[in-house]
Amino acid sequence: MNFFQNIFQQYSWAEVQQSILSKTADDVRRALNTSRRNLEDFKALISPAAMPFLEEMAQISQQLTQKRFGKTIQMYVPLYLSNECQNICTYCGFSFDNKIKRKTLTDKEILAEVEVLKAMNYDHVLLVTGEANQTVGVPYLKNVIKLIRPFFSHISMEVQPLDETDYSELIAEGLNTVLVYQETYHQEDYKLHHPKGKKSNFEYRIQTPDRLGKGGIYKMGLGVLIGLEDWRTDSFFTALHLDYLEKQYWQTKYSISFPRLRPFSGGLEPKVVMSDAELVQLICAYRIFKEEVELSISTRENEIFRNNIIKLGITAMSAGSKTNPGGYVVEPASLEQFEISDERSPEVIAKMIEQQGYEPVWKDWIIFSE
Numbered sequence: 001m002n003f004f005q006n007i008f009q010q011y012s013w014a015e016v017q018q019s020i021l022s023k024t025a026d027d028v029r030r031a032l033n034t035s036r037r038n039l040e041d042f043k044a045l046i047s048p049a050a051m052p053f054l055e056e057m058a059q060i061s062q063q064l065t066q067k068r069f070g071k072t073i074q075m076y077v078p079l080y081l082s083n084e085c086q087n088i089c090t091y092c093g094f095s096f097d098n099k100i101k102r103k104t105l106t107d108k109e110i111l112a113e114v115e116v117l118k119a120m121n122y123d124h125v126l127l128v129t130g131e132a133n134q135t136v137g138v139p140y141l142k143n144v145i146k147l148i149r150p151f152f153s154h155i156s157m158e159v160q161p162l163d164e165t166d167y168s169e170l171i172a173e174g175l176n177t178v179l180v181y182q183e184t185y186h187q188e189d190y191k192l193h194h195p196k197g198k199k200s201n202f203e204y205r206i207q208t209p210d211r212l213g214k215g216g217i218y219k220m221g222l223g224v225l226i227g228l229e230d231w232r233t234d235s236f237f238t239a240l241h242l243d244y245l246e247k248q249y250w251q252t253k254y255s256i257s258f259p260r261l262r263p264f265s266g267g268l269e270p271k272v273v274m275s276d277a278e279l280v281q282l283i284c285a286y287r288i289f290k291e292e293v294e295l296s297i298s299t300r301e302n303e304i305f306r307n308n309i310i311k312l313g314i315t316a317m318s319a320g321s322k323t324n325p326g327g328y329v330v331e332p333a334s335l336e337q338f339e340i341s342d343e344r345s346p347e348v349i350a351k352m353i354e355q356q357g358y359e360p361v362w363k364d365w366i367i368f369s370e
């Protein structure tokens, strides 16, 4: 079988970067005016040459999003289950070498957190853990999914990459979506940022979406941590990965997220800073390239940016998030994985969405229409 890694190996980071930088205004015009867009068009849309076309890109992105998704924003919330982690990641507050109090929620504590999320109206939850096989391995995750299944119609998970059989087991238990961010497709820099633990295995991580596709996941989420490397080149490789996966596992749905590196206790400064305008450009570029992909924005971004991005291509949003285990009620003072920028409650966010003529959707109905 033709796994993504085989395709990835045919590309050179430096050549891709150069090719993006050499795109011209004519390339951008061609990308905007064709109905069948390819990866060269995506390069043009994320290139510096596309910046003067941002207004036009935003209009096309808005039209395409409304055509496919209507005027709706799917609401989801993260539930951090554990900050135990055996990996060292240079950008994360839960890194093994960060001396913090470690905590993994018990069943009783999870149910206490769930009660708060249900009171906020949530029906789509994103389970998050660090990577610690002894405490938050497959048996723990299986138990959590079984425990919370009655309370949520959509369960997503952002945990360590697993084997295909593990995914199949969790899917059978009720798991719907898995987010697995490559962090960066720059292989040497990946090693620098992940010096210790299972996550240092670049190959195993880049092969994860293939295992998910083969395991029959309903939806998977891709992305990179923006700030680790040149965002344009990293985004091209994400788009290349998405393009491959859509063809290979066409029954699976896909989403893209755009986490920009945020401060945490003892944190890493971004190597490359992406401006707000560039993030808008990237969001619009993904929408114009792939009409059906879901685009998600988290509370890492600030209020003004999140207010303004609603109409430009985003289809999912979190609100009221806590990024520490027990953050909603059990242990609110524990260390967060990263600082939240938009601290508004889900109720306030829902109102803001409605004021823009959009509908906040709490239940992922798509899953029941299949």
Ligand code: SF4
Pocket (backbone or CB within 6 Å): 085, 086, 087, 088, 089, 092, 093, 094, 095, 096, 129, 130, 131, 199
């Ligand atoms: S990013 Fe994930 S794997 Fe890395 S230290 Fe943080 S929790 Fe652990």
